[in-house]
Amino acid sequence: MPSDLWSLYALMLKSRLFEEATAKLWHEGLISGEMHLGTGEEAIIAGVVSHLNDGDAMALDHRGTAAMLMRGVDPILLLREFLGYKDGLCGGMGGHMHLFSKEHLAASSGIVGSEGPAAAGFALAAQYSRPGAIAVAFFGDGAMNQGMLMESMNLAAIWKLPVLFVCKDDGWAITTKSESSTGGDLNERARGLGVPALDFEGCDAAKVWDTAGTAIERIRSGEGPIFLHARCVHFEGHFLGFQPIRIVRDPLKEMPKVAIGLTKSILRLDGAALSERLAGLKNVMSSVITTLRDPRRDPANDPLLHTRAALQSDPVRLKELEDQLEKDINNILKIVLGEVPS
């Protein structure tokens, strides 16, 4: 089956609009705590999730909203959950890091790497009770250094568990560049754990759809787990209000908060030799500078623009679709916010 770009785009745009609305509510203070968006990784999610059927399961990380939404969880329930309402998806008990839908066999966790064991367990249950069903684990590149994720790739390999391990590699774990924290090569690592690896750009929804489709077919047929390694960007950085992004976007306001402490510290009497101090400063500055030069800032990496470009040959249908989705999201907001929180 060839990829249907229109429906992939619809999924992605719906998710994007939903998460942008979420961001607004977060900035308005209606959503508490941290907020990690999946914006920028929509092509990976859409390309994988649209292959899933009833009985397939998902194990999600701290960035689980997009996958839940695209899998078919009611956006109204999601939004109510973010707002902490009693009639939210989890009764207001979970929040965006702990989204659970029993109906969709989908579970999230804020513990980095725990998606590995979780997907393995879902897949084990599938082996017994739902032949042909699979489990997908979505996680980041940083998670690849968490032991339990590696352990579960090995476990899936030897038990031939139907797991698709999807690494959404944005090159970062919060403010840590993966190239400075990850040795070797992730694909070789997966293979060294007995899991075949496929590596590709995650910005191209059609490409993801094709690759994931082939992989999932093999997994369904009982061949064991596969590792998909897909690159992506996170436009907002790690979470909403992310400090380095704030500095880059509004240096005049944000830089002083950081610079005063730095200046005082670097000039303090006791401490390392000047060369070490400068190395330290370079270290700090480079994380801001890297953010400035970040692929995050390059719209070419936006999976939505990428897909949209391919659809512009039919501008009427495109406009219709986009208008409709915008209306849908506005409707959702109205339904949810129109009600009084309990």
Added chain:
Amino acid sequence: MPSDLWSLYALMLKSRLFEEATAKLWHEGLISGEMHLGTGEEAIIAGVVSHLNDGDAMALDHRGTAAMLMRGVDPILLLREFLGYKDGLCGGMGGHMHLFSKEHLAASSGIVGSEGPAAAGFALAAQYSRPGAIAVAFFGDGAMNQGMLMESMNLAAIWKLPVLFVCKDDGWAITTKSESSTGGDLNERARGLGVPALDFEGCDAAKVWDTAGTAIERIRSGEGPIFLHARCVHFEGHFLGFQPIRIVRDPLKEMPKVAIGLTKSILRLDGAALSERLAGLKNVMSSVITTLRDPRRDPANDPLLHTRAALQSDPVRLKELEDQLEKDINNILKIVLGEVPS
């Protein structure tokens, strides 16, 4: 420096005799709890440990006696520790799974895989305070599936820590064959974590000495960690009194203990279909049969015999050496057992 087979053999034989004496005391009930010997892996230990200098550190697993002994820890202190004496190496508080020598920067643990983080920490301290010093981690093939060991290989790689990771691969983790529990390839796994891998037979002390020597030189020079993967056998199985070995050695006595329960269970009314039950039985039997056919039972795999063969060209010196070591061990036993336990 070419390997000096005579001193390697002396180290190995001393360790063998010491552990055989230990085994005897254990069978006599003078040593409590479990007892894991390093017999069968002496060539690996000797070939690595004889490269170590003051300031080098060791992280050991549940099988740490041989490495402690060969590193120069007083055998009298070791034996007193096994007997639980107040004047043992650890005041009788540790036992053979928890041997500690601050002087030799050597620490053991009974937690499988913890040698990885332990060696990384020793190596980190070396980077600061003992330039050129290294840390060795000794562990088994089963430990390679413990997340923290994999994590610390990655950590060592990115921090260029001076760690030699030594996997003593006997193909087993207690009663579990590694080929049934370990996916992929251990060397590829190490490389996927950024650690170069060297793979070889661990039965040949000279070979180990050479390989380890080259590796350690590179590590001392600051090139980062290396993974040595060496095969070996454990003649006693996992620990003293190991059930499958008992069955193989004395089937008439040991088999009934196991067979009665099995027979009753396989005949019980409710349960799986016959084919599944037979598969289960095959599973149980194969672990005994595998033990029967085990390389453990092949003396060709004894690293001592292997090395001894090369030294037989000088039978006089060989006899002298062996007599001397036997005398030494007997002396140690006399010193330790002659005294009244406190």
Added chain:
Amino acid sequence: MKTMFFTQAADDALAQAMADDPRIVVFGEDIPLVRRDLLVRFGPKRVRGTPISESAFLGAGVTAAMAGLRPVVEMYMVDFFGVCVDALLNHAAKTEAFSGGKWTVPMVVRAPCGGGYGDGGQHEQSLWGWLAHIPGLTVVVPSTPADAGGLMLASLQNNGPVIFLEHKLLSESWLEFLGSGARKTVSYDIPAEGAKGEVPSKWEPIPLGEAALRRTGSDVTIVSLGVSVHRALEAAKILEAEGISAGVLDLRTVSPLDKTTLCKAVKQTGRLLVVDEDYETFGLSGELSAVVLEAGLSCKYARVCTQTTIPYNRNLEDQALPNVERICTSVRQLMK
């Protein structure tokens, strides 16, 4: 009536449940050997060995339970939860709450625990109080074969995660495996009543959270669990000869705690001695005093617990773990 060994009873109840319920699967390290009797009856699909990857397979147990299985996940020893307790702390224990009560984790985690045979401080811990601190976990510690079976059945029927701890000194198969099977030269202080005893012909669940009064007594209530229950009973006999009447209450489940029975007993005697092989501070022994005070009761209170890392030396070990002598001394002190 039938008699059985302790672990045999737990396994037998498990087998009965497995015959009734195909959703029950058992996995853990070396389980094909350790549960070989189950393996030959239920086949290798339901009784599996795992790699030494506790985080992976314990975590997998959680979601396998969520997706419809009833996994019995086996840990080699309770001490090794250190490497994987996240699966309990942040997942098994919290899923029901996080999902707004919509999703439960019917998993049994089985682990040998306890000391008294010389394995040293990393292999002889109890940790039941440590685990019970986490809201959302049920923690079971049987002391007799009959309870081992009945509580196993109840654990398998429970809708939330249950940690089922078996004391190695009561377990014929663990002791045989860990070193006594190959030699007659060692002896352990094994409570006969705990290691072998009468069992029903067909297993019935014993409700979780109900303590059992093992002995009535009017002067002091000794509250305990696991092997220590038998130490307490032995002590009570000695004390009886001295004219002290000591009751012994076996908690059987740490969490939920049978507060009613506890308070009733303490109210009658006015004296509470906790005998707890887990570490003394910030755990079960303190909790019991809080429960009593919260109920508005007052009592004289003492405890006999493990205060330090468990020594390897067998004599020091015996002194570090709760023993009959320490119990008697404490009771006599309470009677002053």
Added chain:
Amino acid sequence: MKTMFFTQAADDALAQAMADDPRIVVFGEDIPLVRRDLLVRFGPKRVRGTPISESAFLGAGVTAAMAGLRPVVEMYMVDFFGVCVDALLNHAAKTEAFSGGKWTVPMVVRAPCGGGYGDGGQHEQSLWGWLAHIPGLTVVVPSTPADAGGLMLASLQNNGPVIFLEHKLLSESWLEFLGSGARKTVSYDIPAEGAKGEVPSKWEPIPLGEAALRRTGSDVTIVSLGVSVHRALEAAKILEAEGISAGVLDLRTVSPLDKTTLCKAVKQTGRLLVVDEDYETFGLSGELSAVVLEAGLSCKYARVCTQTTIPYNRNLEDQALPNVERICTSVRQLMK
């Protein structure tokens, strides 16, 4: 006198110690950003970032300490000990015992803890009682900037492992990082005295294991730590208006526990209320009642703790965590 924010004070004391002692190194995830002020003063060799591999780098901290360094290992949050607590439970806490007292682990493990800002149940736990249950660990929970600095210095000078927990509601930098820095639309119930306060011009160590009496009172002793100390002080003011005199004792260190001061205070009032943000059962709150009873004292007792998985909903969360209202209600009950 100088004033400082809470985390600023801890960092300042740490910087003072680092200037004096080159063996101190700091590492953890994102530490180059989180401790950037230390990084530019002490350089990237002594202030390092790590991969998301807590078991590896926490375990490495243990042996690094054994081999002569004084590592400060930073965890992102106390909740994440789940994946790596083995390094504490079976290594850091036991090395001194195992080695017969010959080898110690002078390591400080620093972790943010606590709730009240809407991150949900996997990111807002306290767990200090859970950690303190393990013999061999020192557990420190400061409640003011002055204590944060003084206790940090003492922790760095301690010869065994210390867990140093900083409540996020007191930490200007954590709150800024976790979401309040980018918006003025949220507000948290931050205790002013805890978040910012007077500090000495040069840091002196505050002995570990000494509680601080924050307020004297003759009717009831409220014992607490961390943010809850400030809730207790607020409650005490309200209760004063009702004619109830409540003293507030700040434990500062969970383990070792300052039993002397505790018992002295309870003896005077005869009433003990424990306000503990950690989970209620099998932890700190129970331990305090045991200590009192063991000392032969009796008292009326109640506790205000966290009983369940912490809800995400901000209202439910505020009710689940100890708050002023719950404290007042409990005290009034105790006065009946």
